[in-house]
Amino acid sequence: MWLDVAKWRGKFESIAERMQILYSIQFLRFVAAFLVVLDHSEYLYGVSRGSNPTLTYLFGLGAIGVHIFFVISGFIMVYTSFGPRPLTPTTFLARRFLRIYPIYWVYAALYVVAYQKSFSLVPMLGAAALAPGYSSSIIGQGWTLTYEVFFYLCFAASMTLGMIWSVVALTVAFVALTMAHPLAGSNVALGVITNPILMEFVLGAWIGVALLTERLPTRSTWLLPLSLLLILVEAAVGYKRLPSLLMWGIPSAMLLAGIVAVEIQGVPRWIKRVSFLGDSSYSLYLLHAAFLSGLFSLQDSGSNEALICITLALLTAGLSILPYYFVERPLLKLLTPRSRLLRQHLDEL
Numbered sequence: 001m002w003l004d005v006a007k008w009r010g011k012f013e014s015i016a017e018r019m020q021i022l023y024s025i026q027f028l029r030f031v032a033a034f035l036v037v038l039d040h041s042e043y044l045y046g047v048s049r050g051s052n053p054t055l056t057y058l059f060g061l062g063a064i065g066v067h068i069f070f071v072i073s074g075f076i077m078v079y080t081s082f083g084p085r086p087l088t089p090t091t092f093l094a095r096r097f098l099r100i101y102p103i104y105w106v107y108a109a110l111y112v113v114a115y116q117k118s119f120s121l122v123p124m125l126g127a128a129a130l131a132p133g134y135s136s137s138i139i140g141q142g143w144t145l146t147y148e149v150f151f152y153l154c155f156a157a158s159m160t161l162g163m164i165w166s167v168v169a170l171t172v173a174f175v176a177l178t179m180a181h182p183l184a185g186s187n188v189a190l191g192v193i194t195n196p197i198l199m200e201f202v203l204g205a206w207i208g209v210a211l212l213t214e215r216l217p218t219r220s221t222w223l224l225p226l227s228l229l230l231i232l233v234e235a236a237v238g239y240k241r242l243p244s245l246l247m248w249g250i251p252s253a254m255l256l257a258g259i260v261a262v263e264i265q266g267v268p269r270w271i272k273r274v275s276f277l278g279d280s281s282y283s284l285y286l287l288h289a290a291f292l293s294g295l296f297s298l299q300d301s302g303s304n305e306a307l308i309c310i311t312l313a314l315l316t317a318g319l320s321i322l323p324y325y326f327v328e329r330p331l332l333k334l335l336t337p338r339s340r341l342l343r344q345h346l347d348e349l
Helices: 005-018 023-049 053-081 089-115 121-129 140-161 163-179 188-193 196-212 220-237 244-265 269-298 305-319 321-335 339-346
Strands: none
Touching: 023 053, 023 244, 023 269, 023 305, 053 140, 053 163, 053 196, 053 220, 053 244, 053 305, 089 121, 089 140, 089 269, 089 321, 140 163, 140 188, 140 196, 140 269, 163 196, 196 244, 220 244, 269 305, 269 321, 305 321
8 A cells, every 4th residue: 555654664765865865955955046036136226226127027027936945844844754763743843943034033133133133022023033023124035934934843743643644634734724714804814824825845855755765757857848948838828927836836737756766877077066955945935135145235237237237146056155155154163063963954945
């Protein structure tokens, strides 16, 4: 029976041995973060200088980066939690806490100092906890971490069911919550826990199950060009007219499945060489708005909007490597001194 988890234990071990470091996933993390940077780069250009509506629409496709992150997160949680060394719910939550919060707090403090922000006690605590309605108060893109944290809590609550039943339970729960979304009204917290965007975590989780049970076809690389084609078709139709899950979630899941298939077949050498960029994706994601603002203030006015936005986005990606090596990595090393744990933390988002 397919739901007999014990049947797949040996396969977990063989897959874990073959795929110690997911180079392609690391690279995809960078791509996701960079797409968000491109989107925000054009937005900041428009705020300060006015923008071309066509370019605004095209750069807006970078919003898919957030959804790629969500799908990757669902995949990684399954892949790292249900292998030959399964995690307990407590250990899982501790690891996720250490990976998300300390670095976020450090960077949030930098934002507060740099932009001279002031907060009353409740908003400050809400932002620090990444609570719904407050998580964007300091770092704008912090709202996405609220969804991450909610998913982690739900995932931990279901872990004792075992890999497959855990994902089944999450799927049923998130479908039920999504159906209740119209009832959320203006309640911010209910809006978060019933948002259809949560299904993207589930899509990634099922890809993780398919990999660990060896049910992901090794020839699924065809999903890569198909996902890109689907994005182009939807963009031509009008991506703002389509539901988020259809426009961003499905193509992101297809992209991830194709990338994982590439990993199974053998990662191209060039991906291995650039996969290190994914290590700094969290720092890039949290700090890019500050870097972009600074670069735009230094950049003289120019007429080539696309070139300016892409150039500054690339510079931002390069600059983000510095806080990763001098802030994020040392902090993780301090919190998880054993080298094995450090590697595990650095391989996850």
